[in-house]
Amino acid sequence: MASLAKCRDLKSLPLLVIGLLVSVLLVLNGVLFPTYTVSMASPAWEAARQLGLPYVISEIGVIIYALRGGLHLCEVWKRFPRNVQYCAILFLASFWVGSAFYSKVTPLAIVQNIVFLIHPLFGIAVYYSASRADARGLRALTLALVGGLLIFCGMTASAFLNHPPLATMPDNTIVWQFIIPGFISVRLFGAFCGAIFCFLLAQFLLDEERGGRRHLPYLWLTLCAAMTIWSGTRNAVLGIVVAMTVTLILYRLHPMKAKSVFLLALSALVATLSATSLIPYNDPAFMLIAGEDVATSESISGGRASYWFALWHAYQTVPAFGAGPFASFWILPAGEQIHVQPHNIVLQFLLTWGLPATVAALALLAYATWRAHLAALEHRDVLPFVAMLDCLLAMSFFDGMFHFAQPLMLIMISFGVIFGATKLQDKPLAALGN
Secondary structure, three states: OHHHHHHHHHOOEOHHHHHHHHHHHHHHHHHHOOOOOOOOOOHHHHHHHHHOHHHHHHHHHHHHHHHHOOOOHHHHHHHOOHHHHHHHHHHHHHOOHHHHHOOOOHHHHHHHHHHHHHHHHHHHHHHHHEOOOOHHHHHHHHHHHHHHHHHHHHHHHHHHHOOOOHHHOHHHOOOHHHOOOOOOOHHHHHHHHHHHHHHHHHHHHHHHHOOOOOOHHHHHHHHHHHHHHHHOOHHHHHHHHHHHHHHHHHHOOOOOOHHHHHHHHHHHHHHHHHHHHOOHHHOHHHOOOOHHHHOOHHHHOOOHHHHHHHHHHHHOOOOOOOOOOOHHHOOOOOOOOOOOOOOOHHHHHHHHHOHHHHHHHHHHHHHHHHHHHHHHHHOHHHHHHHHHHHHHHHHOOOOOOOOOHHHHHHHHHHHHHHHHHOOHHHOOHHHHHO
16 A cells, blocks of 8 residues: 555646646637537547547546556456445446447447546546645645636637627527537536636635635626626536535535625626527526426426426436437437436436446445545545535536536545545555445
């Protein structure tokens, strides 16, 4: 164990590098996948966008870096608790069957399943190689994230201001919610911003508790809050509320000073006013609340209620092994809503992998989440990652946080840094089960 820890310290990835990785990929994805319609013109390029290939390739690079630095996956496996090993074996034995035998897009489904396996390996690589979280590293990571968001703001503004002539578009119409550079839709953009906002707010509260007196964080929070509100993503607001409630109650952060409360309230007001004043072309898709959104339970859920009901009935035709990734795109009867993913983590796992693999995957996720929260009790510097993780997990019940590569990368970074920061690599992982 000592040799592993020593090698980890010699080959560590600074948190700044992780922040730069997220920001560079945010910008790169926007450059590679610009579109003014629901999909890319090239089917192959659209498949690359759906699979999140830039993120996957980057994760593979980090995995290789960790392996060259001394990471031994067999040793990691031996150190897992028995219950984790059993769940992993059950998952690996069954998750691929639906893609191989029941999917109507078998090659794409198999590739997506392979891609999914890369994400937990990336999380292990981050756990092994990332430097431990401390105040200096968190500030560097924050600067990298904010820098990426600022650049992306400019890219997004340019995309909206320099759009093609409407006459060149199908039906002389641009569906504005699909033109966020590199994002499948404005909702996933809002989810990303909501997760980063939770990270920034938790770090702000941690600094406040420790007597920090910096003013730039107010600007960063205003920027991220404005982008979240501008996206009109109610799911992101829900994720923020859940994550910060858990953070404040579980970790008992000290009450803020009156001045800080006032400045945060002012930041929220500025963010709201600026975001609502910049709604593009009065498109209701960018409004958090529109009149028709509260008319019925169906509209409140954004059409998800009937969609989930239809998918549940479709899943019952393939209960044991599911029908593979992207099954929601083809498994429903004609006339039903069509989406590439079910917008719910439980339905996604069931429809994609079937019941045995879903039980195993949810058990592993629940166990890792529980241990992450306990680990943060020992090492409060990782609270920003806990808040970001909780936000993403809350949003996964309403969108594809476990389908798309970008949010999955954020989830695995969170797990990796949280466990790595608390020096758990220096003792058997089986001890986590005690």
